[in-house]
Amino acid sequence: MDILSTKEMTRKEMLEVLDHARSVEQGTSLSGEVLGLLFFEPSTRTKMSFTSAMKRLGGDVVDMGSVESSSVKKGETLADTVRVVEGYADALVIRHPREGSARLASEFVDAPVINAGDGAGQHPTQTLLDLYTMREEVDEDLGSLHVGVMGDLKYGRTVHSLSLALAKFDTRLSFVSPSELRLPENVRRELEGSGVEFREVEDVEGVVDDLDVLYVTRIQKERFPEEREYERIAHSYRVSSDSLEDAGDVRVMHPLPRVDEIDPDLDDTEHALYFRQAHNGVPVRMAILDMVLGGSG
Amino acid sequence: MEELRIRPIRDGTVIDHIERGRALEVLKILGVDSSTRDVVSVAMNVSSEKMGAKDVVKVEGREIGSTETDIIALIAPEATVNVVREYEVTEKYVVSMPDEITGVLTCPNPSCITNGGEPVETSFEVEDDGELRCSYCDEVLEDEVAEYIS
């Protein structure tokens, strides 16, 4: 069993992971199992989260280390690297700058492959921990939610796979972004095909009081030719306790790290869900490792 | 009239009933260019009872492969392939829409893993509406399929 993309997971399969994440307990179910970590680009946080999850289940990890110190630097193909590392580990976690890399790896090894981000492509464990957070902290029935997704909707892969996953639960969606950073055509087409109810707006004011969750992502400076234009736009998509004053009990999520799109004054309010969201990476990854490595499921 | 234009060949492949205007794309799919030494004949805008007008391509001395006919099916779904041996049509079939196209096409996404020097063939899924989607990176081919032949 590989975890390559939430796109090819059914709603039932996603719920199996979310249910298991709820019940999985620290213990020794993966004692003697070794997880191989292949991070071809740095993502310390994701790596730590997988390591923590594996160790809490009694397993261990081997880490390829940085690309600079490995054979990859000498021009080894990914296909060769994974075939070698398969001999050291029972399952592989791969993060790689190219889209489709985890799928390719899965074709060359028998060990289960978990995609921890492939370029601008998929990052299924992030999507699953986002769904888990909404389900545990907001409402058990994801289909009853109204979720606002705000920020860079054009380039943000987190946002694309989260939206398409929520669409499978029939979650009502509102997309909030400047016109330059609207959803790309292919994602919009897929949402239309799914039959989910969604709308696209430029201002959060009109929708925020109806939202259960506001998922905020970062608007990057590089997307704008002019600094002043960036400043103006980024400013109007910032969230603070002031801007949410009349917003009911909307919960704010963010994949972190944030820079200044969420004011720290929101941290101690009921709105803030982002730190709990980050912590949920561990039980969700424990559930996935347990299922993939045969502890259960 | 048609019979005159399409002179019988001894060995090779005749691709008939190509949608009018698509013959040049078919040639591209077959890899026919200035370096080709096979005898290749093209008839365009031939009148056809079934199609009104059609194109026909004939390649002598060569039997085309299934990957090529799969791609031809995408641009000319009504095309028929006639394999000729010793002046006899030994095989005749209508091309059929494949589920997947392996090799031949290049993914236009520069950061797709199939463009990263890995030992794999490209693979594209053919969706119900005929759209081609990279099995690795999900990129959809937006232009004519002949544009992506490597």
Ligand SMILES: [Zn+2]
């Ligand atoms: Zn691709």
